[in-house]
Amino acid sequence: MNLNFYAIASIYRFEMARMRRTLFQSIATPVISTSLYFIVFGAAIGSRIAEIDGVGYGSFIVPGLIMLMLLTESISNASFGIHMPRFTGTIFEVLSAPISFVEVIAGYVGAAATKSVILGATILMTASLFVDIHIAHPFWMLLFLVLTSVSFSLFGFILGIWADGFEKLQIVPALIITPLAFLGGSFYSISMLPPFWQTVTLFNPVVYLISGFRWSFYDNADVSVALSLSMTCVFLCICLVIIWWIFRTGYKLRT
Amino acid sequence: MQDSAGTPIIRVEGLGKTYADGFEALKNINLDVYSGEIFALLGPNGAGKTTLINIICGITRPSGGRITVDGRDIIRDFRHTRSMIGLVPQELSTDMFESVWSTVSFSRGLFGRPADPQHIEKILRSLSLWNKKDSKIMTLSGGMKRRVLIAKALAHEPRILFLDEPTAGVDVELRKDMWQIVRDLRESGVTIILTTHYIEEAEMIADRIGVINHGEIIRVQEKHELMQELGRKQLVVHLHAPLARVPDSLESYALELADNGTRLVYTYETRAERTGITALLQQISDAGIRFHDIETSESSLEEIFVGLVKQVVPPASAVARGEVR
Structure with missing residues (x-):
């Protein structure tokens, strides 16, 4: 395929420049939120909770917290990145450029995923100031971090095209993703749930992400690692197919 | 100047566009635009001017027909055809928080060209934007924003430039500057297709005039021929x-x-x-x-234009005449 690499680089640089302009919003806000979680759940309440699977509670919630921030910020960054040009009308330039959906995705989603990985690393460093962190499988940790960032940035890109206004951009992360992350084992092991709710929880796709990510830290998982990885890849592929369809049909992009 | 005997740089054949709500925006459009000419597309609001431009530029999908740019199909060879085209839209759609320099550089890269600071500088200087290169677009006046849009459209050195209502809402002084810019671009070999509400604009700078109404091209002719033929x-x-x-x-x-x-x-x-x-x-x-x-x-071109668009159904002979095929 004859790719327009200059276009990919232009979109990527443009989006990263937007992150630099909104550094406080992009990085500082999630870091402060995470620090608050550690103060409340790690130090204040966590000290009274017993270890889970041999891991102190403060350390146990680190992967879940990173995943929680990663999901919401990936969606938020990618959806805003593509929704803003639609809102201001500058999308005409992207639509009239000699590029296919591959370049558009590589640019917008690549930048959003990069921001998420930076954010994940920042939160990890912040967490290390509060609790002891041991990463059992660094390669797999990085792989889950990148795959999750890319998958949910793709999802955010879809959301940014689907949404008719900024309100809808906020609704999905706030009303769907955050509850799924909270109920997907961010702050507990699903083995602590009654059997019925364990089964119900398995329908929550975020469970697999958190479980796999936590395994890469502490070698303990609620579901098998292979299943976690497969589910992540399936979600990524579904998002890619939807985006391919959007560009093929021009859904909400081309009249 | 145009080479009417040569191969057209843009050829539109049997183009139709019907929107999802059933509105037929374009009906069997046939049009040739030749290399190096200034072609003015005139028509009342809702006539189909912007739809036609958007289809050629790849923003809107056609319902039927075929368009070639430089002899290549705009759908099959979209990378080649779109890289040849620059578009200045009607709306002042800009990245408000970006600087002039970065937004123009972005456009060049987006259209597949490597960074060339000298070229960007040349464009900004020619459009009197050089001293604003570091300014955020949100701080510029409407006229300056319009110039930024032109700079963006020229950043990748297109051979064809579409100007959709380029002087809408700009003052007389700036409008004259715009006309000079358009003439200079033509001198450098760029083919220009402009739509305008200011008929005197077309009268002053266009080589050929196309009149579109209710989604149909009702006349395409050399400007002087048109005025001589229909003028009184x-x-x-x-x-x-x-x-x-x-x-x-x-x-x-x-x-x-x-x-x-x-x-x-x-x-x-x-x-x-x-x-x-x-x-x-x-x-x-x-x-x-x-x-x-x-x-x-x-009679002015405006009177001729008004007379043409008042015709509910254009005579077949008019459609078959001139460059309309």
């Missing part, structure tokens, strides 16, 4: 004393009385071999009517 002249005779009615001896000239009978107005075809002016003036004198002044006026 009027001879106004200023009388010493008012007349109550036109004398019977002058009935064959279909004269009109104006200004309470103090002026006789004679309308004649510019193309006619004999205008009848000499004979008319002689017969006025013979009728004992004294006059102290005469003046002539020519």
